[in-house]
Amino acid sequence: MIFNRLFCNRGILIQNFRQHGWIGILYLITLLFSLPLYIATEYRDVPQQIISLFQANGEVQILFAITLPVAAGIFLFRYIQSGAPSDLFHSLPLRRKHLLTVNLLTGFVMILIPIWITTAITGWVWAVLDQPAFLFDGSTIWMWGLSMSIYSLFMFMLTVAVGMCIGQSVLQGLTVYALVLLPVVVWFIMSLHLQHYLLGYVFEEVGFNAEKLSLVLRVGSISNLPVIRQELIIYAIFAILFIPLTYVLYAKRQVESATQAVTFKLIKPIFRFGLMFTLVLIGGGYFTMIAPRGSAGWGIFGYILGGIVGYIVAEMIIRKTWLIWSSRLLPKLILYGIIAGLILYVPIADWNGYAARVPEMSKVNSIKLGGESYTYSNGVSQKKDDAHLYSNDPEYMGAVIALHQKIVDSDLPLLDDPINTGMRNDESILINYKLDNGKVMKRKYYIPEAEFHQELKALKQSQDYKRVAFETYKLDEDALSFGIRSAISSYRKVYISNPEQVREFKALLKQDIFDQTYEEQRSPWQSFAYAEMNQDSTSKDPFQPREMWNFEIKPSYDRVLAWLKENKLYDQLLVQADEIVSAQFAKQEINSPGSLQWTTPQPEYIDGNLSGNKQIATKNKEIIRDLLKRQRSGYLTEKDTVYQIKLNVIRGENIYMMLKEEDLTEEMKAILVNQ
Template identity: 85%
Template sequence: MIFNRLFCNRGILFQNFRQHGWIGILYLITLLFSLPLHIGTEYRDLPQQITSLFQANGEVQILFAITFPVAAGIFLFRYVQSGAPSDLFHSLPLRRKHLLTVNLLTGFIMILLPIWITTAITGWVWAALDQPAFIFGGSSIWMWGLSMSIYSLFMFMLTVVVGMCIGQSVLQGLTVYALLLLPVVVWFIFSLHLQHYLLGYPYDEIGRNAEKISLVLRMASISGAPVIGWELIIYSILTLLFIPLSYVFYAKRQVESATQAVTFTLVKPIFRFGLMFTLVLIGGAYFTIIAPRGSSGWGIFGYILGGIVGYIGAEMIIRKTWLIWSSKLLPKFALYGIVAGLILYVPVANWNGYVIRVPELNKVNSIKLGGERYTYTNGVSLKVDDGPFYLSDSEYMKAVIALHQKIVDSDLSLLDDPINPGMRNDEYVFINYKLDNGKVMKRKYYIPEAEFRQELMTLKQTQDYKRVAYDTYKLEEDALSIGIRSTISPYLKVYISNPQQVREFKELLKQDIMDQTYEEQRSPWQSFAIAEMNQDSSSNDPFQPKEMWNFEIKPSYDRVLDWLKENKLYEQLEFSVDEVASAQFVKQEVNSPGNPQLLYPQSEYVDGNATGNKQVATKNKKIISQLLKRQRSGYQTERDTIYQIKLNVTQGENIYMILKEEDLTEEMKAILAGQ
């Protein structure tokens, strides 16, 4: 009786549902529309196999899960944020723990009841459908209900705890979402700071990991990234932790703190420094990005400006006035500034040894080059096991360590802006060391190829490097068929399905790839064709019946090209000169120091005369034949002269390509000079 009368006071319960029950009703309606109605009315000719119900309109479901519980937390505890209601509720013959319990109970009912009603109706729809658009198991339904319950309760309890520390409802809501985004913003921008001032910092995978630590960003990835156990466990632990915290904070909160921005004196310096440091990072990142190349002063100015704006903004929010000047203002700002400066400086200081650290060969188990790989299976993006990519061949590891040591010993400057590397730094190196102690050491660099040519050549000519870099290990696996399409025209294609021919082609292609010289690997010329290897699929999704791997067929792959000619396939991929009526040339000048431009075939330069330069046309079959045999791949540069070229074909789509001025043959130069 005492529990029902005090902790579950019926009067307050009924009042809460009468006043705020609309939140639960709206939550139920939106969930019903976003899941069971969507599943029941969706039509597909071929049903989609899914492993999670979040793959069916999951973005909308998460949007509701991070908004309605927050609204419930704000409205149910509105009485602690407003003066008169706060005095009224706290004058009732109930202790604070009684008020908190009954309001928490109300919130739990308004959140969980709509979720589990939706779960039950979804199960009924799943059982009743004869021709469903989505195929999934019964466990997926219960997993959806459990996940949505955990997400929603986490958002509700976070809102309640924040409300105990914040005295204004609007600021409470803003703070909830700020806290969800703050770890991502700080991590992202601080990583940007580390990359700019710490040579070799592996700024990688930020986007994917950020989506996992913020429910706000989870909306963008929930349909493609599965909900995994540790994610739910962490949110469950935080939710359970917030419950006793809310009782502790509420017990210590003063009634007079209603309408104040921050209710606890201890929270004020945390709020002040948090806002200030966030703006320090944002200001530094912004001015670093817009700074002219080679300038380091802009970033420092951005840090200082961000700190001033952040500190002043925090003071005005806390005091609820812009009249914040006092004798203590500058000493406090100086103290916060020193702390922020130390946080920024210590990780990038030279004395910590990060930049010059190169592991010894006898302390390295294996090495992988490159970042993480992902595959798309059953509509879900999954990380590929990187075990096979870690190699332990001594020649390969010595070459990697020698290159790393040369980078460390060089005068490679951070002022070249590794955040937006220009054309001087034209080689990408991402090293993953698996050490004897079980740790993984990562380093990432953009380096000038000319300065490290010898070390890069030694590394890239090793068999292990080629096997992983060009995925030749896949050529050792079984394949259903090989599809080959020309890079000049997508309409020129052939298929190899004979098992013997498939084996022969794979073996020859592997030999050509493994025999590449360093110069052939860096060749600027576009490939002759692309080979697509089709394998049996490990996916249950009928929309993904096969796994496909693409391999370039370069002009230097003599074995493969000879084999195609012997099997009467080469001529089916070769574009005939007779099908080209004429060729048009337009000069394009690039002169943008500090702002590298990506150059690639663009139709508007010829068809729309984007440069305004005079066009030169020719019907010379020799020149057209030369163009069909060599065309440059896209590349970046700050200063260069290229020619945008259009081949006018008699049937089908026209062909666009580019050549540098130095690529022109004598015949082409004569035609252009004559005009």
């Protein structure tokens, strides 16, 4: 009776539902439209197998889960943010714990009942549909209901807890979303800071994992990244912890703090430093990315500017005025600046040993070069098993460690500025050490090939490197067929489906890959053809019927080329000079110091006459034959002279290629001399 009279006060419950019940009704309507109605009305010729209901319009569902519960938390506790309502409610013959309980119960009902009703209706729709567009089982429905309940409760309780510390409703809502995004912002920009100042830091996985750290970013990723149990457990724990925290904060909150930006004196320095440090990271990250090449001072300027702006903005918000100057302002700014500087400096300091650490070979179980790989199965992105990519071959491991040691010992200036240099330097090296203690140590470097030629040659000529880099391990598996197309004309195709021929082709291709030299791996010339290996599907998804892998057939692959000739397939891939009517040349000057350009064959450069220069055409068959023998692959450069070339064919699509000025034969130079 006491519980019903005090903790579930009927008058306040009725008033809450009269005044704010529209939030629950709106939540129910939006959920019904975004899930059961969507499933019932969607039509597909081939039903899609899904493992999560978030794969069916999940972006809209999660959007409602992160907005309407926040609205419920703001409106239900609006009375503690306004002066007159706060005085009125706190004058009622109810203790604060009674007021808080009845409002929390109202919020729980408004956000959970719509989810449970939607879950039940979705189950009914699933049971009665004769030709569903999506295939899933009953556990998927209950998992959706559980996930939405946890997400919604987390956002609601976070809003209520923040509301106890913030005295303005608008600022409360902004703070809620800022806190949800804060882990991603801090992690992403801090990682950018570490990549810029910490040699070897691996930045690759930040973007992929960041989507799991914030419910706001989940809006864009929920349909591709499945909801995992650990994620739900973490959000559930936080939602539960916010409940007692809210009671403690509400008991200590003063009525007079309504309309204040920050209601607790202890929270003010946390709010001030949090906002300041966030802008420190944003300012430093922004100026680091836009800095001219070799201008290290820009990043430092960005950190300082971000700190000053962040501290001033925080003071204005707290004091609710722009008149914040006092004798204590500058000392506080300096103190906060020192703390922020230490947080930025300590991880990159030389004495922590991160940059200079090279594991001893005796403490390394195996090594893998390269990043993580992901695949889509049933519409969901999943990390591939990479155990087969690790090698414990002593020669291979020794070559990797030797290269790593030389990189660490080197004092090349480019190694200290890895932002946007992955394409400027010749080589990108990502090393994964699987250590004896079970941990994985990762390092990534961008290095100029000329300085590390011997170490790279020793590494890249090893069989274990080629096995992973050129994916020859796939050639040990069964294949249904190979489709081979010419590198310069997609109309030139041949197919190999005879089991004996497939086995022969695989064996010869694997041997040619293993036999290629380091120089052949770095060859600037385009491949002769590309081979696509088709396998049986390992997925139950009808939209992914087969696995396909691509391999280059380089001009140096003598065994494969001889086999193609022997089986009368080579000429079917070869474009003959007699098939070409003429060749057009257009000179392209590249001159962009400090800014690399990816230079590739560009059809529009000739067809659209982008250069504005006179184009030279020739019907000389000797020149055309020379052009068909070799074409330069795309490359990065700041300054160069290239020739964009178009071969006009008698039938089919025209052929576009590119040569550097140094690649031209004497005959080509003779016709181009007057251009």
